[in-house]
Amino acid sequence: MNFLRIMVSDLKMIMRDPIMALLFFVPLMIGIIFKLLIHFLLPFALEFVDFSLPLEPYLLSMTLLMTPYMLGVVMGFMMLDDKDGNIIDLVLVTPYGRRGYLLNRILFISIFTFLYSWINYLILNLVDLNILSLLYISILLSVFAASIGLLFFRIASDKIIGLTYAKILNLVIIFVFADFIKAEWFLYVAVLFPTFWITKLITDPDVVANNIFSGIVVLVWFFILYINGIGYKKRGSYGNH
Amino acid sequence: MNDRQSLIRIRKALFSDMVFQFKQGFYFIYLLISFIYLLILGQLPPEFADIALPIIVFSDPSVLGLFFIGGILMLEKDQGIIQTLSVTPLKTNEYLISKLISLCFISILAVLLITVLSDVGSVNYMVLIVGVTLTSAFFTLIGIMITTKSRHLNAFFVKMIPWMIILVLPCVLLVFFPNEWVLSTYPSIASLKLVYGAYHGISYTEAFVSVTVLIISNLLLFKKAIIMFEKHMIYGGL
Numbered sequence: 001m002n003f004l005r006i007m008v009s010d011l012k013m014i015m016r017d018p019i020m021a022l023l024f025f026v027p028l029m030i031g032i033i034f035k036l037l038i039h040f041l042l043p044f045a046l047e048f049v050d051f052s053l054p055l056e057p058y059l060l061s062m063t064l065l066m067t068p069y070m071l072g073v074v075m076g077f078m079m080l081d082d083k084d085g086n087i088i089d090l091v092l093v094t095p096y097g098r099r100g101y102l103l104n105r106i107l108f109i110s111i112f113t114f115l116y117s118w119i120n121y122l123i124l125n126l127v128d129l130n131i132l133s134l135l136y137i138s139i140l141l142s143v144f145a146a147s148i149g150l151l152f153f154r155i156a157s158d159k160i161i162g163l164t165y166a167k168i169l170n171l172v173i174i175f176v177f178a179d180f181i182k183a184e185w186f187l188y189v190a191v192l193f194p195t196f197w198i199t200k201l202i203t204d205p206d207v208v209a210n211n212i213f214s215g216i217v218v219l220v221w222f223f224i225l226y227i228n229g230i231g232y233k234k235r236g237s238y239g240n241h
Numbered sequence: 242m243n244d245r246q247s248l249i250r251i252r253k254a255l256f257s258d259m260v261f262q263f264k265q266g267f268y269f270i271y272l273l274i275s276f277i278y279l280l281i282l283g284q285l286p287p288e289f290a291d292i293a294l295p296i297i298v299f300s301d302p303s304v305l306g307l308f309f310i311g312g313i314l315m316l317e318k319d320q321g322i323i324q325t326l327s328v329t330p331l332k333t334n335e336y337l338i339s340k341l342i343s344l345c346f347i348s349i350l351a352v353l354l355i356t357v358l359s360d361v362g363s364v365n366y367m368v369l370i371v372g373v374t375l376t377s378a379f380f381t382l383i384g385i386m387i388t389t390k391s392r393h394l395n396a397f398f399v400k401m402i403p404w405m406i407i408l409v410l411p412c413v414l415l416v417f418f419p420n421e422w423v424l425s426t427y428p429s430i431a432s433l434k435l436v437y438g439a440y441h442g443i444s445y446t447e448a449f450v451s452v453t454v455l456i457i458s459n460l461l462l463f464k465k466a467i468i469m470f471e472k473h474m475i476y477g478g479l
Contacts, residue, residue, distance in 0.1 A: 022399050077394050084319065159319075159394050163312040164266050171277055181284050 006096070006104050007111075023074045024112065027067040031120035034063040038126070053179055056126040061199040062176045063124055064137070067116045068145030069173070071109040073166050075145075076152025079105060080162050083153070102150070102226070109149055110142035117141050133205040137198060140218045144194045147218070150225035179203070194218045250331050254339035262343055267309065271302065271351040275358075282359050294361060295437040300409075302351035303373050303436065306344035306381030311397035313340065314388045314474065323474050333467050333475065337385065341378050348377040356440075365439045368448060372435030375455035379428055382462040383408070389466075389473040425450045428458040 015021050038059055082088055091101045117138040121129070129137070148169065156162040176199045178190035190196040197214035204210055262268065278297050282290045317323050326336055352373045356364055383404055391397040408429040415424065415433060424430045431451035438448060 023395055074395060081393060159316050160265050160309070160312040162394070163309060164270055167270050167274070167308070171274065174277060174281070181280065183280070186280070 006100075007108055010104065010108055024071070027070050027112075027116045028119060030066045030070070031063060031116075031123040034059070034066075035124055038124070051180070057203045058176055058179070058199060060121070060124055060126045061195075061202045062173060064117055064120060064141060064202075065144075065173060065176065065195055065198060067120065068109075068113050068141050068148060069169060071113055071116075072145045072148025073152070073169070075105055075109045075149040076156065076166075077159070077162060079149065079153040080156055080159060084158070102153070105149060105153075106146040106226075109145045113145040114138045114142045127202060129202065129205060133201065136211065136215075137201050140194070140198055140201070140214060143218050143222050144198070147194070147222045147225050150222070150228075154225055154228045175199075192217070194221055246330075247332070247335060251335045251339055251342075254331060254336060255342055258339050258343040259346070262347065267347055268350075271305070271347055272354070274301065275351050275354045278355050279358050282355075287360075290359070291361065291440070294355070294359060295433075295440050298352050298355065298369075298373070299376065299433050299436045302348045302355070303376040303432070304380040305348055305351070306341070306377050307384040307401065309344065310340065310381050310384035311388045311391065311394060311401075314385065315391075315394060315397070318474060327475050333471055334463075337463070337466060337470065340385075341381050344381050345374050345377040348373050361440060365443070368435060368443060369439035371452060372432060372439055375452065375459060376432035376436065378459050379432065379455060379462065380408075382459060382466050385466045386462070386469050389469040389477075422447060422450060426454055428455055431455050 042055065042059075088098065088101065092098060096104075118134070121134060151169075152162055152165060156165055172193055172195050175190040175193045175196040178187055178196050178199075181187075191213075194214070194217055197210065197217050200207070200210040201214050278301070282294060282297070285293055314323065326333060349370060352369065353366075356366075356369065384401075387400045387404060388397055391400055411424075411427055412430055412433050414421075415430060415437075418424060425434055425447060431454040434443065434447060435451045435455075437443075438451075443451075
């Protein structure tokens with residue numbers, strides 16, 4: 001109940017700032033923009049290149065992954081602002097605490113990522129997935145969004161480092177297309193990243209190993225970052241709550 | 242004498258900017274990004290890679306300044322560095338020139354790395370370096386102007402969107418009218434024509450028009466950026 005109240009207050013805060021409100025709705029526009037791009041540009045690209053695999057599942061995966069990326073980065077920069085403004089130190093002396101602060105932020109982006117994943121899946125209408133697979137993918141995407149927010153909170157010491165990590169995170173999306181890269185070593189690197197496994201869940205949703213490993217990789221990322229985030233201690237702060 | 246002192250100040254500012262950018266991992270990031278692009282290009286059929294390479298060069302390394310300048314200026318503002326410009330010998334134009342050169346340098350390094358290591362035919366490196374330098378400066382100046390009007394980094398990203406649409410979307414016209422010289426009078430199209438032309442050939446007239454358009458645009462933007470920067474960042478209340 002407490003979380004709900006704080007989330008509503010956070011939502012009000014975001015809606016009061018037109019910039020933040022716009023950023024929160026951009027992932028919805030992404031689905032529409034990608035739908036148009038795929039409709040008009042894909043036939044053009046196929047004239048030049050004969051892709052060895054059907055592109056639709058990979059394009060769906062990339063578009064769905066844009067939501068956790070965008071919301072995670074937005075929330076990450078919000079938390080960096082809180083860090084720079086010493087708001088986190090103030091939160092420590094409230095009953096809310098560091099854990100409450102982090103959980104609230106995580107839940108916020110996770111819920112929106114979950115909702116947007118379903119909406120964008122329906123807008124794109126590229127691949128038929130059964131409802132259980134879609135539910136599982138949406139949950140993993142939500143956890144991934146939380147991991148991205150936590151990554152910023154934990155390791156970005158200032159805004160520029162945050163931008164640098166945002167750039168690195170953009171690179172991680174390449175693992176969506178790992179099946180197209182012929183270099184074997186690339187596959188060994190790709191299996192360590194959630195973007196690879198979420199794509200596998202779309203290309204081969206019925207393979208049990210894909211379902212197990214995707215869950216393991218996404219959760220391992222999340223827990224490592226969450227435990228680190230809870231333990232985060234800024235110089236001069238009062239320690240853990 | 243004044244020019245000499247100005248050059249010394251720019252040189253010192255440039256050195257500290259480059260050291261700062263190195264410590265922040267800009268060089269490492271673009272080394273990594275360049276290798277990933279090389280990996281992708283290596284997987285594409287040659288006829289597609291020939292088209293993809295100039296598009297990659299134009300869309301990422303050439304415009305990196307736009308992405309990073311917002312964070313750099315906001316951090317320096319938070320640290321109080323920018324406000325002190327009013328009382329230090331370093332002038333606003335020298336401060337901005339140093340930022341432009343340091344970011345252009347990373348763009349050029351990344352583009353050269355990708356081009357030299359990728360399996361492309363003959364490249365006009367003169368046109369490539371001129372094109373990337375002018376493009377990088379152009380987008381960095383746009384980034385400076387956006388930053389002066391942004392309160393935080395998320396606001397910077399949102400304000401970047403309409404600029405990107407205005408500047409990048411018209412480039413699609415080149416697909417339909419590749420030989421229409423009038424298009425070169427639009428700065429971002431002039432940039433793309435130069436970069437594309439460096440790999441696929443460009444006529445002297447077209448290169449001259451594109452370079453002239455970009456130099457004039459950069460000079461006008463530089464004047465405007467100085468005014469906005471002083472008004473909003475040094476003396477302003479943002």
